[in-house]
Amino acid sequence: MPKRVDHDERRRELADALVRRARTSGLHATGFREVAAEAGVSVNLVQYYFPTKAELLAGGLLHLRELLRPRTEHDGSPADRIRAILRALLPTDDTSTDLYRLHAAYAALAFTDPALAAQPHTAGPDELQPVLAALLADAAPAVHPERTATSLLALGTGLSAYLVSGYLTPADALAALDEQLDRILS
Amino acid sequence: MPKRVDHDERRRELADALVRRARTSGLHATGFREVAAEAGVSVNLVQYYFPTKAELLAGGLLHLRELLRPRTEHDGSPADRIRAILRALLPTDDTSTDLYRLHAAYAALAFTDPALAAQPHTAGPDELQPVLAALLADAAPAVHPERTATSLLALGTGLSAYLVSGYLTPADALAALDEQLDRILS
DNA sequence: AGGTTCATCGTACCGCTGTACTATAAAAAC
DNA sequence: GTTTTTATAGTACAGCGGTACGATGAACCT
Numbered sequence: 001m002p003k004r005v006d007h008d009e010r011r012r013e014l015a016d017a018l019v020r021r022a023r024t025s026g027l028h029a030t031g032f033r034e035v036a037a038e039a040g041v042s043v044n045l046v047q048y049y050f051p052t053k054a055e056l057l058a059g060g061l062l063h064l065r066e067l068l069r070p071r072t073e074h075d076g077s078p079a080d081r082i083r084a085i086l087r088a089l090l091p092t093d094d095t096s097t098d099l100y101r102l103h104a105a106y107a108a109l110a111f112t113d114p115a116l117a118a119q120p121h122t123a124g125p126d127e128l129q130p131v132l133a134a135l136l137a138d139a140a141p142a143v144h145p146e147r148t149a150t151s152l153l154a155l156g157t158g159l160s161a162y163l164v165s166g167y168l169t170p171a172d173a174l175a176a177l178d179e180q181l182d183r184i185l186s
Numbered sequence: 187m188p189k190r191v192d193h194d195e196r197r198r199e200l201a202d203a204l205v206r207r208a209r210t211s212g213l214h215a216t217g218f219r220e221v222a223a224e225a226g227v228s229v230n231l232v233q234y235y236f237p238t239k240a241e242l243l244a245g246g247l248l249h250l251r252e253l254l255r256p257r258t259e260h261d262g263s264p265a266d267r268i269r270a271i272l273r274a275l276l277p278t279d280d281t282s283t284d285l286y287r288l289h290a291a292y293a294a295l296a297f298t299d300p301a302l303a304a305q306p307h308t309a310g311p312d313e314l315q316p317v318l319a320a321l322l323a324d325a326a327p328a329v330h331p332e333r334t335a336t337s338l339l340a341l342g343t344g345l346s347a348y349l350v351s352g353y354l355t356p357a358d359a360l361a362a363l364d365e366q367l368d369r370i371l372s
Numbered sequence: 373a374g375g376t377t378c379a380t381c382g383t384a385c386c387g388c389t390g391t392a393c394t395a396t397a398a399a400a401a402c
Numbered sequence: 403g404t405t406t407t408t409a410t411a412g413t414a415c416a417g418c419g420g421t422a423c424g425a426t427g428a429a430c431c432t
Binding site: 024025026027028029101104105107108109111112113126147150151153154155156157158159161162164165167168172175176179180 | 290339343361
């Protein structure tokens with residue numbers, strides 16, 4: 001076996017195994033043994049890269065955030081970019097639904113776990129809000145950019161929650177979003 | 187000790203102990219022993235009323251839903267009632283914040299636990315949406331009642347998520363909600 | 373070539389948690 | 403008044419999960 005291994009890469013592989021497992025079995029049912037089995041590797045190797053459970057969980061969250069980091073680079077007019085960003089937020093296929101649900105599990109854990117709470121665990125507005133506000137200032141001069149950006153993101157978050165819970169179909173959620181966007185964008 | 191006890195009442199007491207404990211310690215860290223200690227009672231008594239862990243959890247969820255069942259009875263004009271219902275949805279004080287977070291933990295669990303998923307676990311739109319739609323049909327004839335009701339509830343859900351995560355202050359969330367309501371309610 | 377380091381494995385331990393078994397006192401039944 | 407429920411408590415057991423301890427073979431260094 002090789003001696004030198006890229007530790008960051010290895011950690012990413014293991015974190016990905018955690019995500020794969022947890023997004024179907026649940027985060028609460030995913031420990032060292034499950035991650036090891038999913039990665040096809042020994043239990044102790046997982047502990048070699050993530051010495052403690054807290055670090056394993058944190059590594060999983062870091063990787064998950066990477067997986068669902070929204071692509072903010074779209075082309076087209078500012079109005080088109082706004083629409084594209086918000087649409088990309090909604091979990092409309094099975095994969096993004098699973099990831100969103102896993103993220104919800106992490107968020108719930110973070111409420112009572114200070115270590116996780118310290119880590120930025122958000123698919124929250126903090127990254128997208130300024131981007132959206134800047135685009136809105138350009139595309140919709142009539143509205144207050146920051147407040148409108150926040151409201152749009154909140155709407156997207158709520159629609160996402162309804163989507164993953166099965167209360168809405170993707171078509172309905174997109175329609176609700178578009179209705180709001182059509183009103184704002186001139 | 188008395189022989190006859192109201193079992194439903196006792197179950198409610200124990201479920202309340204579970205909620206009290208879980209809303210600060212986290213649902214994952216709340217088992218038979220913790221509930222028993224919180225209720226000042228023996229471990230076995232908890233099991234006497236909730237024979238299995240699944241039933242204990244389900245009992246807690248049932249009680250939690252009761253605690254945060256929104257009061258839909260308000261007085262005033264339809265417009266006032268709409269505003270009151272949506273405001274009441276937002277967790278603006280510490281208690282409702284804790285309960286909302288606990289509910290989020292239950293929702294996350296339900297995604298991977300069929301037994302919990304079968305139980306109606308929602309602070310979702312299913313109860314409020316028809317009520318709101320009926321009021322909207324009266325107060326805002328220009329808009330599509332069902333779609334608008336869903337959008338408003340989604341906005342409320344998103345704002346609630348941002349509130350319990352600390353991204354928004356109650357004042358900001360209420361302002362965002364009011365802005366939207368002012369636009370719709372003529 | 374020999375020793376050292378490093379990635380990997382197998383196994384063992386210990387604490388916690390759900391669950392089961394037995395006991396007991398008080399109230400109800402008769 | 404005795405017997406039978408019934409609400410409660412204490413203790414015990416078994417499985418699982420995180421963690422720790424050794425072992426081993428391959429690659430690197432000199």
